[in-house]
Amino acid sequence: MAKTNKNDIQKGVGLHARRVIAYVVLIIISFFCLFWFYIMFINATRSNGQLQSGFTAIPSTNLLKNWNNLVHGTLPIWYGMFNSLIIAACSAVLCTYFSTMTAYAIHAYEFRMKRFIYPFILMIMMIPTQVTALGFIKLVTKMGLMDSFIPLIVPTIASPVVFFYMKQYMESALPLSLIEAARIDGSGEFRTFNSIVLPLMKPAIAVQAIFTFVSSWNNYFTPALILHDDKKKTLPILIAQLRAADWLKFDMGQVYVMITFSILPVIVVYLILSKHIVQGIALGSVKG
C-alpha cells in the first residue's frame, strides 16, 4: 500500500527526485550496516569504567590495555585464532581443489552414471549439515576423531554448492577443445587437470576459497559438538563461552576487543577483495 503511494508520488517528481530518494535511503541503510561495528571499535578502545558511564562516539585510549588484559586472561584466544585459521585454510584448499575436480569430471567427460550423479549432487545441495549431526557425532566418536580437526576439514571435499559454482564457471571458461589439444600433445588426464584446468579456473577458485574460508571461520554448530578440549577450540566457541560466563563480572572492554579480534580479519580481507566477492555471489546461484 505504502509502496504504491510512494511510487505514485515518484511518478510526478521525475528522475532527479528519485535519485535523491535513492541516495538518502542508501545512506540510511549503509549507516545501519556500519553503525554497530563502529560502536564496537569505539568501545574496544574504552576502559570498563568508561563503558559503564554511558555512550559516546569518540574513541578512547585503552585499546592496548584491554588487549593485554584479554591475552593474559582465561580465554585461550591465541589457540582459538590459530585453530580457526588452520581449519578454515585447510577447508578452503581442499574444498576448492576437489570441487573443481568433481566439476571437471562432470564437465569434460561423458559416462553413463553422469545422468544420475549430476542431478543427485544438485538435489543434496540444500540438505543442511545439522540434520545429519547426530549420526556425524556418533561416527566421529567411533572413529576416535573427537577433538580432532579432521572431521571439520575433510567433509568440505564434498560440497555441492562450490561444485555447482565451479561447474557454472567451467561452462564459460573452459572450452573442451583445449582439453582435446592437451591430449593430442600427450598430456595425461590428471596432469591436464592440474596444469591446464586449475590455472584457468583461478578466478573462480579464489572466490570460492574466500567463501569457504569465511564460512568455516564463522562456523559454530559443528565445531561446538566436536571440539571440547580448551586448546582445540575455535573462536566462535570461545565467543559462546564468553557469553555463557557470568559476563557482568567481566571487563566489558575485553569483551569488545574479543569480538573485534574475531571479526576483524574477515572485514580486512573482505575490504581488500570486495570487488571480486560481490561479483562472485550472483554467479553461484541461479542464472539470471
Added chain:
Amino acid sequence: MKSNSGGKAVRYNKWGYIFLIPFIVVFVIFQLVPLVNTIYNSFFENYMSGLTQVGPRFVGLDNYKALFSSGDIWTYFKNTMVLWIMCFIPQIFLSLLLGAWFSDVRLKLKGSRFFKTVIYLPNLIMASAFSMLFFTLFSDGGPINSLLMQIGFISEPYKFLSHAGSARGLIAMMNCLMWFGNTTILLMAGMMGIDTSLFEAAEVDGATSTQVFFKITLPLLRPILVYVIITSLIGGLQLFDVPQILTNGTGDPMRSTMTLIMYLNKHLFSKNYGMAGALSVVLFILTTVLSLIVFKVTGNDKRKG
C-alpha cells in the same frame, strides 16, 4: 551437447569416474552414513538419565509420538517461522527496492559499488560474534540504552532481552541485516538479465517506473524470486547461531526465541539421541520437500550441461 568423436573419447571417459571418487567417498562417509545412522537412531530409545545410560532399545515410532505429543516442537516451529517471517518481509522489500535501483540504467547511481560492498559486509561477519556484539550493545546497561537515555527517548533502561517482542525483533533485525545484501545482489543479477529492449519499449509507451516494476520486472523475476524465498526458508529453518548466543541457549524470555535447531542442539548435548534423531528426520523431510521445489523451479536451467 557434446558429441563423442568415435572410440577415442571412450578411453578417456573412465577418468570421469576417477575424478568423482573423492567427492563420492567423502560424501558417503561424512554425509550419507551419518544420515542413515540418524534415521536408524530415531527408532531407538537412547538417552542419559543422570549418569545411567538408558537403551539403546528399539521402540519403533515412539520417539516421533513423544516428539509431536509434547507440544514443544510446535512451539519451537512457530518461533522459527515467526522469526523467519519477521526477518524475511523487510528483507525482500529492501532487496527488491535496492535491486531495482542498482539495476536501473536511467537512474545511474554513483558509488553503487561502495553501497553494494557495505550492504554485503554483515553477511560475512561471524554470526556468533555479531550476536554477542548485539547482546552487549543492547544489554540493560549497554550503549544503546545509554544512547536512548542521553537523547531523552526513554527515562530508564529498556530490557530488550526480557520481552518476547524485542528479543525476537533483535534476532530478526540481525538476520535481516546479515542477509538482505545477499538477496539484493541475487535479485539485481536477475534484473540485469532482463532484456533491456523491454524497458525501452515500455519507456516509449510512456510507462512510469512503478508500472515498469510491477508489469515487467516482477513477473520476469518470478523464478529467481521463488528461488530466493525457498532458499531463505531453508536457511530460516536452520536458524541457530544468533538466538543461541544471544540467549545463551535458553531461548528466553519464556522460550519465545527457541528455534528447532537450538532444540536439536540441546538434545545432542544432553545425549538424548532418540529424540534428537526423530527431530533430525523431521527437519530432513521438511528441507527435502523445500529443496525439491527449488530443484523443480530452477532445474531446467541447471540441467543444461
